[in-house]
Amino acid sequence: SEATTTEPQESTSTVTIRGATHPTQKPWFNVPRNIVSKTSRRLHLQNDHPIAITRQIIQANFPQPTYKYYNEYSPVVTTKQNFDSLGFPADHPGRALTDTYYLNEKLLLRTHTSAHQADTFRANESDGYLISADVYRRDAIDRSHYPIFHQMEGARSWDRNKVPNGDIVAAVMEDIERLPKHDVVVEDPNPPMHPERNPLQEAHHSAAEAEALGKHLKRSLENMVVDIFTRAKAAAIKDDPDFVDEPLRMRWVEAYFPFTSPSWELEVYYAGDWLEVLGCGVVKQELYINANVPSQVGWAFGIGIDRIAMLLFKIPDIRLFWSEDERFLSQFTGVSASLDTLKRFVPFSKHPPSPRDVSFWIRSTSSAAGGNDKAVFHENDVMELVRSIGGDEVESVSLIDEFVHPKTGRKSLAYRIVYRHLERTLTGKETNALHERVRNALVERLGVELR
Numbered sequence: 183s184e185a186t187t188t189e190p191q192e193s194t195s196t197v198t199i200r201g202a203t204h205p206t207q208k209p210w211f212n213v214p215r216n217i218v219s220k221t222s223r224r225l226h227l228q229n230d231h232p233i234a235i236t237r238q239i240i241q242a243n244f245p246q247p248t249y250k251y252y253n254e255y256s257p258v259v260t261t262k263q264n265f266d267s268l269g270f271p272a273d274h275p276g277r278a279l280t281d282t283y284y285l286n287e288k289l290l291l292r293t294h295t296s297a298h299q300a301d302t303f304r305a306n307e308s309d310g311y312l313i314s315a316d317v318y319r320r321d322a323i324d325r326s327h328y329p330i331f332h333q334m335e336g337a338r339s340w341d342r343n344k345v346p347n348g349d350i351v352a353a354v355m356e357d358i359e360r361l362p363k364h365d366v367v368v369e370d371p372n373p374p375m376h377p378e379r380n381p382l383q384e385a386h387h388s389a390a391e392a393e394a395l396g397k398h399l400k401r402s403l404e405n406m407v408v409d410i411f412t413r414a415k416a417a418a419i420k421d422d423p424d425f426v427d428e429p430l431r432m433r434w435v436e437a438y439f440p441f442t443s444p445s446w447e448l449e450v451y452y453a454g455d456w457l458e459v460l461g462c463g464v465v466k467q468e469l470y471i472n473a474n475v476p477s478q479v480g481w482a483f484g485i486g487i488d489r490i491a492m493l494l495f496k497i498p499d500i501r502l503f504w505s506e507d508e509r510f511l512s513q514f515t516g517v518s519a520s521l522d523t524l525k526r527f528v529p530f531s532k533h534p535p536s537p538r539d540v541s542f543w544i545r546s547t548s549s550a551a552g553g554n555d556k557a558v559f560h561e562n563d564v565m566e567l568v569r570s571i572g573g574d575e576v577e578s579v580s581l582i583d584e585f586v587h588p589k590t591g592r593k594s595l596a597y598r599i600v601y602r603h604l605e606r607t608l609t610g611k612e613t614n615a616l617h618e619r620v621r622n623a624l625v626e627r628l629g630v631e632l633r
């Protein structure tokens with residue numbers, strides 16, 4: 183039987199993803215069919231798609247042959263690839279069924295392109311690499327969050343046995359000199375290491391080596407962001423010769439990843455707020471050791487392509503990337519072949535939103551609920567249930583009220599679901615029918631009591 187034709191909670195024996203059939207297993211299998219069907223879209227490889235154009239622009243900043251490109255890795259990976267090989271602890275929340283799509287106990291849809299780090303280091307086919315791919319996370323629903331998005335992973339390594347005199351600092355500094363220079367002021371107030379959160383890997387690096395690697399990493403990524411904004415500005419000026427842009431502002435903030443130390447995130451100031459665009463750091467030496475290349479040292483980063491594409495083209499809603507409407511797709515025709523023809527996205531008519539509220543009592547979360555085999559209530563289950571019924575006609579889901587009954591101790595939640603079709607106006611009847619299905623499914627699948 184085909185899992186793509188059944189509801190996720192039902193046990194089915196196999197699921198086919200990009201032509202490969204995998205066994206599914208209860209209680210792990212939790213991939214709804216709308217997600218399964220999107221695994222074949224591969225927007226990052228679709229000619230003239232804004233996700234693919236953005237991938238090409240990022241690639242242009244990390245040229246071959248220093249960087250080898252991998253764009254075809256399957257989204258089905260093992261728990262070892264996605265978590266264990268990267269040093270995620272056994273109890274890390276990212277491993278939970280509430281956060282990650284599983285096929286069975288061992289296989290899942292990758293939650294990040296870092297799932298391919300260990301294998302790509304082991305393959306050792308070049309000094310650096312870029313990996314672009316679709317990634318999957320059970321998450322909130324709003325204009326900048328979608329359960330599938332795209333990432334670009336990058337890494338650059340130097341081999342102690344191959345650089346002149348084994349001098350990593352000199353080799354990296356020489357490579358920094360070769361990088362383009364930019365004149366944007368970047369805020370970078372924190373010290374490069376933090377003794378507990380982001381220690382120097384002192385068994386493997388000197389402080390000077392880690393600092394040189396960090397400097398090469400930061401300069402390379404700043405150059406890429408400056409390039410994106412330069413292209414975005416050129417596109418805006420073509421559109422409107424009087425266009426005046428806000429000056430580009432970037433800042434480095436300390437971050438934590440189990441597979442890098444020290445680690446950072448790069449934020450860009452956009453529309454009045456700081457937006458996180460990527461995470462990065464100096465690769466933990468265990469990864470190189472486990473990949474059988476212990477004499478290498480280097481850095482890695484992971485960037486959200488969809489977020490960069492939204493900035494680049496001024497695309498207001500992440501769902502638009504999945505649109506097959508010609509009014510969307512035709513705006514990018516020819517850009518893949520000639521990146522300088524980039525234009526800003528011109529929104530087509532915006533259709534009115536249709537908000538509907540639903541409130542309910544949730545099941546008791548105490549362990550006293552004997553015989554109840556349903557897991558504890560988790561908000562991501564609401565998000566996904568709504569998405570699995572409303573599909574891309576759901577713009578956002580937000581918690582609007584929450585209270586505990588003073589006498590019974592039962593908890594009530596109220597959510598507002600905004601339905602809005604990107605390509606046409608939803609009738610009241612259509613919206614009500616969708617909302618009714620959502621209400622019923624909340625009762626049937628999550629065991630809530632409607633109010």
Ligand code: FA5
Binds near residue numbers: 328442458459462485
């Ligand atoms: C990671 O996924 C790490 N693998 C990044 C990394 C790679 C760190 C290599 C160090 C070395 P994070 O979960 O923060 O980290 O995601 C990275 C980027 O993906 C974010 O900065 C953001 O741009 C993008 N991103 C994350 N979640 C979403 C989402 N739900 N929708 C769109 N973009 C997202």
Ligand code: MG
Binds near residue numbers: 447458461
């Ligand atoms: Mg992050």
